[in-house]
Amino acid sequence: MADSYDVIIIGSGPGGYVTAVRAAQLGLKTAIVEREHLGGICLNWGCIPTKALLRSAEIMHYAEHAKNYGLKIDGTVSADTKAVVDRSRGVSARLNGGVGFLMKKNKVDVIWGEAKLTKPGEIVVGKPTKPAMQPQHPVPKGVKGEGTYTAKHIIVATGARPRALPGIEPDGKLIWTYFEAMIPQEMPKSLLVMGSGAIGIEFASFYRTMGVDVTVVEIMPQIMPVEDNEISTIAKKQLEKQGMKILLETKVTKVEKGANSITATLEGKDGKTQTITADRMISAVGVQCNFENLGLEALGVKIDRGAIVTDGYGRTNVPGVYAIGDVAGPPMLAHKAEHEGVICVEKIAGVPGVHALDKLKIPGCTYCQPQVASVGLTEAKAKEQGRDIRVGRFSFAANGKAIALGEDQGLIKTIFDKKTGELLGAHMVGAEVTELIQGFVVAMNLETTEEDLMHTVFPHPTLSEMMKESVLDAYGRALNA
Structure with missing residues (x-):
């Protein structure tokens, strides 16, 4: 007899494992299926290990420019490539183990293998049909394996993989x-x-x-x-x-x-x-969704533009089948997948007051140097929509903390609806903007107006002061520019 669950999630990336934890918190009997490594691409080959690499690069940059801070480093600053990579892989391994701990703590069953939907409410798990793109982590102890499993609700969270252009396919070497x-x-x-x-x-x-x-x-x-x-x-x-x-x-x-x-x-x-x-x-050149070989086409699940079609709650056109994260289309971001999964499973559990996902309020971050972060409409998009807007700007060069840090190159830009004062978008480039952006994300979710932001006290000296100054500038009231 097949093992039966309330919810089975296929894929243990950020969307999958967070959804599993929330489902368990809501009292649903939950299982998660994984074929390569707990934590998915983000924890193992994406978001986290890349940030570890970029941190090493950042330290390298500061060391090379130590004299700008009145410091002297004797000798040549150089990178130990193996040590840099080993540190990144160590960070990944630590978090991978953490996901396993979370599954155990929340009593989520882990099923190791490759899942295929055979009919609504049923999956068959077998051995992976192809090897992992990179060496797999060891199979965790205590996991379940091949077999047939049933659930009232099956959530596809299989992510995406690198897109290849014809004739320029990656070969792993050159x-x-x-x-x-x-x-x-x-x-x-x-x-x-x-x-x-x-x-x-x-x-x-x-x-x-x-x-x-x-x-x-x-x-x-x-x-x-x-x-x-x-x-x-x-x-x-x-x-x-x-x-x-x-x-x-x-x-x-x-x-x-x-x-x-x-x-x-x-x-x-x-x-x-x-x-x-x-x-x-x-x-x-982008990524493509992992929706193949899951049995979705046979069930009649709608696919459009290479992604599974869902509503704002992760529901597909087939009752009992859901999709979240990259496989459900852009924006292909880990935090979008996590939030999408929580919305999906809370809707399944009947939690009152669950709101559909608003993709316009999902922040995007790029961790280059300088960092880039944004949320909402760009100036061009706002004008394209026929909005009458106010635009505020504030330069890092006019901020005391940025100057003290030696990071005085950057800009905070805000876009408001001229009639209502609604914050339509915020865009940043410069030091630590991937941390600053969340202030504007919270403001947008709370439907904060320019007046609310103007009357908010920001601490001094901080980079965050530029956020308020940008708002003030949109209304001709900037104090430090």
Whole structure:
């Protein structure tokens, strides 16, 4: 007889394991299915280990510029590539173990294998049909294995994988995805990064700080295309000041592989071509959802634009089948997956007052140097919607804390509805903005107006003061500019 649950979640990434914990808290008998590693891509090969790498790069940057802070470091500052990578992998392993602890603590059954929906309310778990893209963590003790399992509610949280362009497929040696870029055996002397979204720019920033000659190629007119153009422009100038080469409105049309290098043919918007040779290339042209081989098509689950179609509560068109996180479409962010999962399972449990996911209030962060963060509408999008807006700006160069930190290059930008005072969007570039952005996210969720923000006391001296000054500037009342 098949083991029966209230909820089974397929995939243990941030969306999956957080959903499992919340389901257990709500008294639902819960199981989670995983085929590679607890914590999914984010904890093992994405969000967390990349931030560990970027932290090493940040320390390297400060060491190289110690004299700017009145300090002297005798000798040459250099990176131990193996030690940097080992630290990153250690951070990942620690968190991977933490997810296992959370499952045990909340009495969530872990089922090890690859799941397929055979009919509504039933899955069959077998051995993975293909090897993991990277070496797996050891199978945790006490997990369940192959077999048939049933549940009233099945939540698909299988995430996404690197997208490959035809003819420029990653090979793991010369052309990398973010998997290989995270564990270099040695630093290449030169690197070509194809794509300037968050993944591409973060790796470009890491490798450039480590002394690599980096060129970024982007087909769109700006780097980080989802960001406000003004913010992207400032970030581009800062990255170029660090020695990074950035080619916009340019595409890679062909890549030829040598013994230990690649030669890429690049085509600009004017049709002119050039070639560039680099030791390695990172393909960072986005991701694609992992919805194949799950049995979804046979059940009639609707797929559109490569993602599972859901409503604001994670429900698909097939009763009892849900999807959350990357597999349910953009924005493909870990915190979106977590929140989406909580909404989904609380709706299942009948928790009163559950609101559908509002994607406009999901912040985005890019951890390059300088950092970039945003929430809500860009200035262009607000105008595109016909909004009558007020725009406020405040420069890091006018903030005492930023100057004291030696981080005086950046901007805080706010966008308000002129008629109602509604905060429509906030966009930042500069030191620690990935931490600052949450203040505006909270404000938007509380439907805070410009007047509320103007009457809020911000501590001094802090970077956060710039947030208030940007609001004041939108209404011609900036005090320090």
